[in-house]
Amino acid sequence: xxxxxxxxxxxxxxxxxxxxxxxxxxxxxxxxxxxxxxxxxxxxxxxxxxxxxxxxxxxxxxxxxxxxxxxxxxxxxxxxxxxxxxxxxxxxxxxxxxxxxxxxxxxxxxxxxxxxxxxxx
Amino acid sequence: xxxxxxxxxxxxxxxxxxxxxxxxxxxxxxxxxxxxxxxxxxxxxxxxxxxxxxxxxxxxxxxxxxxxxxxxxxxxxxxxxxxxxxxxxxxxxxxxxxxxxxxxxxxxx
Numbered sequence: 015x016x017x018x019x020x021x022x023x024x025x026x027x028x029x030x031x032x033x034x035x036x037x038x039x040x041x042x043x044x045x046x047x048x049x050x051x052x053x054x055x056x057x058x059x060x061x062x063x064x065x066x067x068x069x070x071x072x073x074x075x076x077x078x079x080x081x082x083x084x085x086x087x088x089x090x091x092x093x094x095x096x097x098x099x100x101x102x103x104x105x106x107x108x109x110x111x112x113x114x115x116x117x118x119x120x121x122x123x124x125x126x127x128x129x130x131x132x133x134x135x
Numbered sequence: 136x137x138x139x140x141x142x143x144x145x146x147x148x149x150x151x152x153x154x155x156x157x158x159x160x161x162x163x164x165x166x167x168x169x170x171x172x173x174x175x176x177x178x179x180x181x182x183x184x185x186x187x188x189x190x191x192x193x194x195x196x197x198x199x200x201x202x203x204x205x206x207x208x209x210x211x212x213x214x215x216x217x218x219x220x221x222x223x224x225x226x227x228x229x230x231x232x233x234x235x236x237x238x239x240x241x242x243x244x
Binding site: 049051058059060061064072074075108117118119120121122123125126127128 | 136165166167169171173178179180181183184185186188190191222224226228230231232233234235236237238
């Protein structure tokens, strides 16, 4: 299971920070990738980035300059940091994972429940 | 950047009917396509990966097909719980990126 946590309100120009806790498995496992996806209110899904325990990290080109995803093995968590936020970053943020079993398996098969983050002063 | 275009935006279907959702990639993505179902207030649920492989626990009425640039998700006999929004998603191996379509809403007719 995956569970997101973090502030529900962030001020414009500040940094959004979220954590995803992994339960029932090890974040250090080589068999999974970990990722973040977001969904603005009433809109579709947007991939933010994905990371493997080995250190391989991939970001959306449109967000790459502002995003960092990292892993905390001691707490079995991975995190998202998004800098210089604006109202356009208001969304439900999901953490998710997919198996490292070949390109045809690179689909997010486990999702957290999502956490709403509003950007407002 | 690869763009995934879903059509139509909305489908009005009666329970028990068969329906087909379409997804087109702006360039070939082989079979690296997945389909998700999202009910209101819930996280997306994986239905199909590798264009045609049903995820664990997904009923056989969900059928994915396609390769290259054109993909379809067919629901053979719509049940009440199938009225939801469906998203396609592609994986591109270089640079590694994942892209979602804009979604198709399947509503009760």
